[in-house]
Amino acid sequence: MPSLGRLHLITDTRPGRDPLAVLQAVLPVARAELVVQVRVEDATTDREAYDLTRRVVALCQPYDVTCLVNDRLHVALAAGAAGGHVGADDLPVAAARRVLGPAAVLGATAREPGSAVAATTAGASYLGVGPYRATTTKDGLPPAIGAAGVQAVAGAVGVPVIAIGAVTAEHVPALRAAGAYGVAVVGALSGATDPARAAAALIGALTC
Ligand SMILES: Cc1ncc(COP(=O)(O)OP(=O)(O)O)c(N)n1
């Protein structure tokens, strides 16, 4: 299994966004510390998700950057991604592991220690833990868990914890102190005036 990068860029495929342009700006800055998670809107077809993932895999390959696919594990396998990420509405972690195989990277969402331990026992290689703060990027999330919530999960498991939810570089020191290995972001990169600069700030905070 490849070592896991600390900065997870989740693609922003909302109307008006350009996830490939953001990725092309971030790749030379973040390099092997980057993980890209292809996440598409529910209405996106599998064909569109596959085409996007193929393009992301091709962009990541020269930088040795890991590409994962959110939810759609068949797209991950078909497009040659390194693995996937599942949450409560997706395949169970053990089933996802069976689909992807033992060598794949498999992320699972966990919001508290009990489900976190269960996910790692079932085969998760890392956990996405949040929402750290309230975010406008995704609807229907439970209340923010803050640094204390991240710390509770990180203290209960032995796999890397990736904090998510309105995270920017300024939050990274507190998250690392809480035991987070890395962070996953949409808006901090997709919404940045200068995504390369924002990535540099995140990488600097994650690796100092
Ligand atoms: C790193 C990371 N953490 C959490 C999530 C959320 O996954 P999920 O709960 O399945 O929600 P959707 O992203 O599918 O809407 C994630 N994608 N990545």
Ligand SMILES: Cc1nc(C(=O)O)sc1CCOP(=O)(O)O
């Ligand atoms: C996709 C997603 N999942 C979350 C969770 O807590 O499960 S928060 C989130 C959105 C993250 O985007 P931003 O960095 O712009 O807040």
Ligand SMILES: [Mg+2]
């Ligand atoms: Mg999901």
